[in-house]
Amino acid sequence: MEFSFTEEQLLLQKTLRQYAKSELLPNYHRWDRGEKFPREKILEMGQLGLLGLRVPERYGGQDASFVTCGIASEEISRGDFNYGLFIQLSCIPAELLRAKASPEVQAEWLPRLASGDAVIAFALTEPAVGSDAANLATRAVKQGDEYVITGEKASVTFGGYADACIVFARTGESGAGGVSAFLVPLDRPGITRTVYRSPGERLSARGSLFFDGARIPARFRLGEEREGFTGAMVSFDFNRAFIALSAVGAALQSLEETVEYTKTRQAFGRPLAKFEGVSFQVAEHLTLVEGARLIAYKCLWFKDQGLPHTKESAMSKWLGPKAAVEAIHACLILHGHYGYNQESPLEQRMRDVIGLEIGDGTPEIMKGIVAREVYGREFMSYR
Secondary structure, three states, X not given: OOOOOOHHHHHHHHHHHHHHHHHHHHXXXXXXXXXXXXXXXXXXXXXXXXXXOOOOHHHOOOOOOHHHHHHHHHHHHHHOOOHHHXXXXXXXXXXXXXXXXXXXXXXXXXXXXXXXXXXXEEEOOEOOEOOOOOOOOOXXXXXXXXXXXXXXXXXXOOOOOOOEEEEEEEOOOOOHHHEEEEEEEOOOOOEEEEEOOOOOOHHHXXXXXXXXXXXXXXXXEEOOOOOHHHHHHHHHHHHHHHHHHHHHHHHHHHHHHHHHHHHHOEEOOEEHHHOHHHHHHHHHHHHHHHHHHHHHHHHHHXXXXXXXXXXXXXXXXXXXXXXXXXXXXXXXXXXXXXXXOOOOOHHHHHHHHHHHHHOOXXXXXXXXXXXXXHHOHHHOOOO
């Protein structure tokens, strides 16, 4: 059993940690306070190779392992948790396009994704359909060599400024077997959008997309009709580990800051770190966060080996954000009134991470998946 990274991965880890500390962390609060996020920052991520990790090399990407993508998610999120969303929302489209898109669509969109020239969102959730993703209401009706899409997609990360979106819509009967996937350029007539006033993850411009008879060429369908649901579930399995590692990165950065703060902050004539009520809390949260980290990397290693990893994916998605939120909350309290202050990154990290306790599956759904994998579907109240 091997727990170490390769030399190349260790170099990537070191480089990204320094980049996150020097370039991202000082600006973390700016995008939370309403300052517009410049597209030049996305192009910068593309130049660093962060958006082409799962894009094939022939299209300007790196074809990196899933463990390597996890390292990038963890380290970048130390500086700005929301930047980790860009990694997630580049890996998911890259995976679906390389597996399901026509060569022409791949050649058009994968280089743009890798360079940062195009942001591609992922739209599965609907106003009345969240965790029950097989029962979508949005429809795509084939008319000649086009599909006409009608419906609303909710809680779309980067919905406010994405250039295209992978949209899941019903093309057949009810249930998972009737869902198809499409790459939809968002500049088409009949598409409008709104952005939510979210308590966290504000850089992501999360919102709704409305399709009122929007027409797209049939060549933008990803795979065959009625294969969409399976593609979505496969993407969830690896992305849930990325989410866990983004949360872990934010928590570890918070704990490191708290260690340094409690070494110097004096109370009753000695540093806070000398009180077991302080140091034991840090020890406890470091242990729980490290546990979540190891499950996530185990999941991604399984993915790289072509092994089943649905159970580990759900475990990491439940435990990672939960352990991170609890750790960051404790760090905020240990900083006292300095922590309960918008000049500190702690309160923003906590708001940001809470969002991904929900996104890509709530804690209750994750526990249900773990139970299903252990007991079998026949023992589940839902399938």
